[in-house]
Amino acid sequence: MEILAKPRPKKDSIVSTVQKILMVTPELVPFIKVGGLADVVGALSKTLSQRGHDVRIVLPKYASLTGIETAVPLKSSPLIVNLGGETAYAQVWEVSLPGCEAICYLLEHNLYFDGPEVYCGPSGNEADNAQRFSFFSRAAIDLCYQLGWIPDVVHCHDWPTGLLPVYLNTTEQGKPMEQVATVMTLHNVQHQGYFPKDTLEFAGLPEVTFRSDSLEAYGQVNMLKGGIYHSSKITTVSPTYAREIQEEDGGCGLEKLLKFRAADLIGVINGIDENEWSPETDLYLPERYSANDLKGKTACKAALQTAFGLNQADNVPLFSIVSRLVDQKGLDLLVATGQRLLETMNIQIAVLGTGDPTLEQAFKFLANQNPGRFASYIGFDNQLAHLSVAGSDFLLMPSRFEPCGLSQMYSMKYGAPPIVRATGGLVDTVEQYLEGSGLGTGFRFDAPTAEAFYDTVGWACSTYFDRPEEFAQLQANGMAADFRWDQSADTYEQIYTWAMEARKKGYQIEAKSP
């Protein structure tokens, strides 16, 4: 397996030719966001476009898209989408990705996308995802033909785009799109898109793809598996996660396949968009600040305490959480230890998140029990997410697994050292604090246990009170860290080139199972 932790390509290896890149994604900042995938595809597309590449993006036109007032219908619309038993139509809209020249095509289809949710159709039924995302992958290909624009590479993101590489290797044989290389990025292998076998018929894919060395898994269609099998190259969002998903614990059933494709699997760490996430320019904050002058951070802390109804206190360490409330994030550890933490330490905790109702209830309960010291805001609020990392002293991120994670990078940039479990991208981005030296950018713990979490919060708390100069050094180290996209964009350019070279050599469905 190729691991590129801190990619530093030699000058002469940097790709200088313009690449035609089609991003196919279920989420995209600034138009629609559920989690970090949206930030990543938005920022990577912008960076590649600013480097001169011809970047186009395909995104469903969900009813909840924002910031698309300037979108215009494509002249050649409607797009004819060639599914199995039926021909479907999509109205296509065109809008620029702000800050660059990338074009985003929005696919409108009332039955599939006219609802507010990304991972659930207008009917509210997740089973519709089989049709919605088969349609999406198929439409992205048909759009290229209609535009007369054949990309060099299609970059797919997660299971909703898994069928696209399968189409290119089957239905598109002998057609112009057959030449196109594919890169599949795995943002999270926990979600794979399992659907009944008749999805193939609907999608118009041949029976030959229903094999264990293609789309079939446990008698069903597994879209992510198909994407992994059929892509020219596979990436995931950190080197450590690239290793973890090849083991039983991390692979969620795909570990053997990922080992089988290890030579084509590359871990590339995500970056952050500093135009969006920098305390020096962030317009969501009441005051801005920099590593040289943290005065504005005090104002942000006061504003965060007000927003969450916490006691006004500048000298009490404030721990924040900005997270989807899902099993992956390990927040049950906070539920288990929250009361004890508050009883034994002089701290405040502010939780911003939404998701699992049990976790939501548990945090509301802790807030009721500890007014002024524990607070939760159940919902999705981008401004509050910015204020949370700016106004807090620490971020809590005890993830059970974490492919990359962005919140910890944002918090480091904003001078709030993170407390993280040592897993996935958290290992690759957070440098362990070395007590007595001031080295490090945060606090890591290994075992996913309440005790380890409790002790590490205690360690952070004592650093704040007992070693303030070392705490200040940790803040400075995180704020100085380079999380910009450039290095990872270099690597993606290189991977696109490798994918194109591999594609030129041709493709055959492997006859053997891993």
Ligand code: ADP
């Ligand atoms: P994941 O993609 O697994 O959710 P990441 O750390 O990669 O985790 O990215 C999470 C992104 O979602 C960050 O940009 C974070 O600020 C944002 N986010 C998560 N929960 C919320 C929320 N409740 N309100 C606003 N933003 C949120």
Ligand code: GLC
């Ligand atoms: C996924 C992962 C997260 C990663 C994000 C962007 O949502 O859970 O760790 O940062 O994708 O790649």
